[in-house]
Amino acid sequence: MTKKHVSNKVPTPEVSSNLKGTFIMVMILGFLMVGAWFGAYWLFISR
């Protein structure tokens, strides 16, 4: 219990929450999604 209390008070807890790599990965994924969708939409419009 006490331990939990302490760790919650630390402003930015441990190294583990450095998620820069994760963020870049998901954003790449997001741009793929948007790109593919508009590609398909363009094909739909052009037919």
Add this chain to the structure above:
Amino acid sequence: MDGTENNLRLFPKKDARLYMSFMYVTFVSLLVGGLMGLLQTFVRSGKFTLPFNINYYTILTVHGVILGLVLTTFFIIGFQFALMGKTVGISDKQRNVGWISFWMMLVGTVMAAVTILVGQANVLYTFYAPLAAHPAFYIGLALVIVGSWISAFTNFRQLYVWKKAHKGEKSPLLAFMVIINMLMWVIASLGVAVSVVIQFIPWSLGYTETINVLVSRTLFWYFGHPLVYFWLLPAYMAWYAIIPKIIGGKLFSDSLARLAFILLLLFSIPVGFHHQLTEPGIDPTWKFIQVVLTMMVVVPSLMTAFSIFATFEITGRKKGFSSLFGWFKKLPWGDVRFFAPFVGMVAFIPGGIGGIINASHQMNALVHNTIWVTGHFHLTVATTVLLTYFGIAYWLVPHLTGRRLTKQINKLGIIQTIIWTVGMTIMSTAMHIQGLLGGPRRSAYSQYAGGEQVDTWIGYQLAQAVGGTILFIGILLMIYIFIKLTFFAPRGVEEFPIAAEDEDAQATPKILENWYLWVGITIALIAFAYTIPMIDIIKHSPPGSVPFKWPIGRM
């Protein structure tokens, strides 16, 4: 409670036998269904005709039913039973009921399979009315569904009993996930059960003269979309709660995992119209409403993507890799329990994106019933889901048989995964492109009206045969691995890798386990999305349809 010790404790023989029975059916299905898949690609190449006058649509029905419905359902129920056994335990009585469920499903499967094989059910796995199969086909399907419900209720009971013994504790994460999946399955399969029992069986037996076609299709797709989530959720279970352990890490967030599963329960059912977007007789405004709901079900998958990458990164950084992507290089690439599901995750990127395109209302006309769709679900179910199931089988099967995943088998597994990746990349890409060029799915070899367009399609069908051949080699290898793990691998203890929570993780909010609330919202959403259009469909029904037997070659 030390998780690791429990992870290494083998199941009592009696329990393991039940879980393994489901695995046997899974891998027999893989072999049978895979052979049909291979033959389909051969026929469609135009260079091969089936021997003994076997009809293309007979093998296609076998392929769809055995792989889409049987393999998946048996694996899922077996795996989920093992998860429940591990996390909350099983009583003698529950195990016996589990056996009843197994046998009922198996009898149903055999009934349906025999009916298909003798050519009395060339209706494909969607069995759209008014094509009429022999009643034994529908009765077999009904048995499979009801049998699966027995398992579902056994799982509910297992958690209930555990909860009573552990007042105030939150349920184990994996048990929670199993219950979500089974709740979704029961609520969804009610639709198809109603259709089969009330519409198809009496109609095929001649007790009722006609069937309401659009109602039967709507009930089917009310079930059909959650069906694909029923396949996917066990893969998500592994991604959230098992992979972290395999890579030497902890759960990313217990609460977020639960929240994602709840969102999947809420939004995966009221969306069936996205399979009926080009159908007459359904108001387009209601189609659009269900399209909006479909986009909501993407959100938990966005959360899942983040969780997975974060698990990888956190684990890597804890091990001391501090560069931006250093953690990525150090993932256990040589461990098939990780590698196979990882490829599955990668396949879900194009798979999921393709799904969003399919569901985009009028844009559906671009791809509806083209072979693009087949390419799409061979990425999602036949790669993402299946490779994750394989990734599970590599440790689950030896855990159940008291053997070990040796270095050598692990290596074969890596090769299997690579073969699958190569074969599927070829087959699925060819299908996607051919589909965008208009090539239809569910079609034996044909030159149609001839011309340049058709020639292009046939080129891609040749590529599919190449991919299909490679895939089939992958299936043979997988069967070999399964036999090795079941009967021949050295005895020992293979870990059942369940990840633990971080000691200083935040407490999980109680509301996440308020079943009444979530089931209530689920039902409310279904009622919202379906009541008015369903009343419309029934009110404006055309005359019913009599059974049509001759189009599927029945006398």
Add this chain to the structure above:
Amino acid sequence: MHLHKYEKVWLTFGMASLIIFLLVIGFAAFWKGTHPQSHLETIDQNNVEAHDSFKPENLGLTEVADGKYKVNIVASAFNYDFGVDKDEKPVKTIRVPQGSTVLFTITSKDVVHGFQVAGTNVNMMVEPGHISRYEAVMKNKGEFTIVCNEYCGIGHHQMFGKVEVY
């Protein structure tokens, strides 16, 4: 429940993209009227000839105005009935000039079929008791195969036709 800062950004981006997709298709559907085929009219599938569009003499291609055409079709296993030509031979090819607007109207006499003019956006389910209808502008020149893209029985792959845009 705690969400990491980056996860918040990611989910916001993801959800915003989904909303944009919905706005794009919603605008096109509700303001421009490009819903997917969703015709609501029913018919007695045992007597489709009673409907004006499906009288034998009204099947196939008709020019209704300059650059505007309609095509009426009756589907049955395993054939599309586009009517007959002047030699009483069944029509298999529909020929229209580029840029023309064509209204396809189709129903089924027996089981469920599909109707797709491959390479265009004409793609619809055809069900007994219902009339399917879709209007399209033939923007591009070429030969487009008509395929039945919903399984209708063991002759399914022999059910086809052709649209020629010249």
